[in-house]
Amino acid sequence: MRWFHFLAVGALSLTLTACTTSPTGRQQFTLASDAQLNQMGAQAFDQYQQDLPTVGGATHRYAQCVAEAIVSALPAEQQRAQDWQIRVFESEQANAFALPGGYMGINTGLLNVARTQDQLAAVIGHEIGHVLARHANERVSTQTATQIGLSVLSSVSGMQGSGGQQMMGALGLGAQYGVLLPFSRRHESEADVIGLWLMADAGFDPRASVALWQNMEAAGGTRPPAWMSTHPSQGQRMAGLQANMPEAVARFERARQAGRTPNCPRP
Template sequence: MKVSLTSMKKTVLALATASILVSCATSPTGRSQLIIFPDSQLNEMGEQAFTSMKSDIKISNQRVENALVQCIANELLEFVPSSVFDGEWEVVVFDDAQVNAFALPGGKIGVYTGLLGVAVNQHQVAAVVGHEIGHVIARHGNERMSQSAAASFTQQGIAAILQSNEVAQTPLIMQGLGLATQLGTLSYSRDHETEADIIGLDLMARAGFQPQESVELWKNMAANSSGEKPPEFLSTHPAESTRIKNLSANMPAATKLYNNAANKADCS
C-alpha cells in the first residue's frame, strides 16, 4: 500500500504529540509540567557541567567560607527528598565576584564568593541556596529542555539532545540547567524563579532558618544592583519588588514551619 507524504507527516506528528501527552507531570506547587527526558540524563548533564565549571573557575580555599556554605547546604538537604537525588551532594564555593549561586541535577551546588558579600548572614545565604535547590526539586532543567524540544515536534531532535556529550558547548542544555537563557523563554523562566522562591522559602523554614530573612536578602540585592538592570519584562528573573511581594504572601505559612522546626539552624 502506498503511503503519502502527508500521511507520514501526520503519523510522525501524532507520535510526537502522544509522547508529549504521556510526559505530563505536576510541580511541587501544583503547576502542570512537560517532562520528556529521563532524570538520569539530566543528572549526567549536571555532573558534566559541574566538572567543567570546576576546571574553568577558581575554587575558594577560604576555610570559613567553605564551612559556612557546607553547613547551610547540609541543613537544607536534610529536607530534600531522596527521590530528587539519592547520592551524596557536592558543594563547592567558587572564588568569583558574581553575586550568585546555583544547583544542578545530579546533586551539585555552587556558591560564588560574591554572594557572601550581599547575603549578610546564614539565613540569607540559605534563602539563595534553598531557592537554587528548589529548581532541582521542581525539575526545572528538565522542563525547560522538554519545552524546547517539544516546540519542534521531532523525535530526532529529542534523541540528538540525549546523545550529546558536549554539555559545555550545548546552549540548549546549559539553558535547561539554568546556566544560560534566551529572550524567547524569559516569561517561562520568571515562572520558574517564582516557584523556586516558594519552594526555597519552605525549605529554609523547615531547616530552621529564619524565613523573613529572604525578604531582607532581596532588599540587599536591590540595593546592590544600583538600578543597573533591565526592565522586568526583559529579565529572566522577577524584579526584587515582585519577589518580595510573593515571598511576603507566603510568609505566614513559612513562619509556621519555622516555629515548628525541631531544630533551629546554627551555621554562624
C-alpha cells in the same frame, strides 16, 4: 490546514505522555531522562571546578553547613535521590547556580549580599528548589518541543524564501518572549516559594529572604524589563515571598519546636 491539526494532535500526545507535577502542584512538561541530565550535571560541575578557582576552609564549611541543614530536613527519598554537593567559587559576581543531580555553586560575591546564615539559606533553598522541581528537565523539554514545532512549521508551510525566513525569525522571537523567557521566570518564582518552605523546614528564618532581596536591590545595577528577563523583577520576587510568608513562618516555628536550630558560623 491538515498539517496544523496533525501538529496540534502530536503536541497534545506529547503533553499527555510527559506530564508530571512540581512540588507546588503545577503541571509540568518533561521529556528528558533525569538520569542523563544528572550525569550531565555532574560533568558540568567538574568542569566548573576546573575552570574557576574554588574557596575552601571556613568559607566552604559555612556554605556546606547551611546546605546540609536544608538537605537533612528533606524527606529521606529526596535526600538519597541526588548527590548533594556545594562549592564556593572565587568571583565578585553575586550569583549562585544549581545543576541536575544536586550540584550547587555560590560565588564569594554573593556572601557580600547574603550577610547572615538565614539569608544564605534563602539562596541555597532556592537552588535546591530548582533541583527538586526538575526545572532543568522542563527547560530542556520546552526548548526541544519549541524547536521541533518551528522546524515542522517551516517545512510544511513552505517558508523557504527570504520572506519565509523573516516570518520564521518573528516566530522565533515570539517563542523566546512568549514561551521560553516567561517559562524561566515561572521557574524562578516557583523556586523562590519552594526555597522559602525548605529554609523554614530546616529552622532558618524565612523572613530573611525578603532582607536578602532588599540587599540585592541595594546592590543595584541596570536591568532589562521583567518581560525581557529570565528572572522576575526584585519587586515581583519580594511580593511573591511576602504572599507565601505566613505559611513559611508557621513551618519555621514548627521546625524550631522540633529542635531544628541550625548554627552555621559565618567566616
